[in-house]
Amino acid sequence: MxxxxxxxxxxxxxxxxxxxxxxxxxxxxxxxxxxxxxxxxxxxxxxxxxxxxxxxxxxxxxxxxxxxxxxxxxxxxxxxxxxxxxxxxxxxxxxxxxxxxxERQGIVGVEVRAASELTPDQRQGIQRRFEAITQKKIRIAFVADARVCGGFVAKVGDTVYDGSVRRQLELLRERFVEEIGSSRSVN
Missing domain, CATH: 1.10.520.20 (N-terminal domain of the delta subunit of the F1F0-ATP synthase)
Structure with a gap:
């Protein structure tokens, strides 16, 4: 076992x-x-x-x-x-x-990783946002993680919310690649 x-x-x-x-x-x-x-x-x-x-x-x-x-x-x-x-x-x-x-008390655990320590206002804002998303009370743990490139990455259960600058740049790159690919197929 x-x-x-x-x-x-x-x-x-x-x-x-x-x-x-x-x-x-x-x-x-x-x-x-x-x-x-x-x-x-x-x-x-x-x-x-x-x-x-x-x-x-x-x-x-x-x-x-x-x-x-x-x-x-x-x-x-x-x-x-x-x-x-x-x-x-x-x-x-x-x-x-x-x-x-x-789980028994209906509380959802959230782990938030950010490149540096967040301010109390930032922490409160993130907590309110995830309470609204989950519609539940949350227990939140904030972790400073130098690997996060700007913004934050949050894990709620098995779901990851990636608001990091790195992820935003990846999305932007993917969109450019799609647009370049679609413009080539039109020509």
Missing amino acids: SNLRIARRYAEAVMDLAAERDQMDRLGRDLELLQQAIKESREFVAFLKSPVISKEKKQAVLAELFRSRVSDETISFLNLLTAKSREDVLPETIEEFFRLRD
């Missing part, structure tokens, strides 16, 4: 439990904290994925690191992942949790 399928199963299970106990917001905050630790520390990720460190040691370290910062349910969830030797799928499980939560 693929890691994504495994992660989805754990995410669904922990989400159902949190919903049943009316702890969805708390779990979301806990998982954001864990996600931040994963993003900021390669050592933490290596620790999670290490086959050399025993399950018991991992459980003790995770409890020591997070007990005062997350709920007992989250510690139990981490212990379950560790006991089942699935702590390596924690990053994917967290991503799946947020994706499923947004």
Whole structure:
């Protein structure tokens, strides 16, 4: 079974439990904290994925690191992942949790890539535009990406909206090629 399928199963299970106990917001905050630790520390990720460190040691370290910062349910969830030797799928499980939560709440995820940091006004304008396009509430992530040549590229689910200067130039080139081709066929 693929890691994504495994992660989805754990995410669904922990989400159902949190919903049943009316702890969805708390779990979301806990998982954001864990996600931040994963993003900021390669050592933490290596620790999670290490086959050399025993399950018991991992459980003790995770409890020591997070007990005062997350709920007992989250510690139990981490212990379950560790006991089942699935702590390596924690990053994917967290991503799946947020994706499923947004889906259940009717929130659409949007990723916007721009060559440089956007101003607050630009961010608000883009957010309003995509809320109008999707007719849903959106959760938007802005990413500075030097590969984008002016403008921005946005991904909404499987759909890409390319408003970059590079794409506009490509479209212009295609139109010129078509016009040149059609003018040659007329002559």
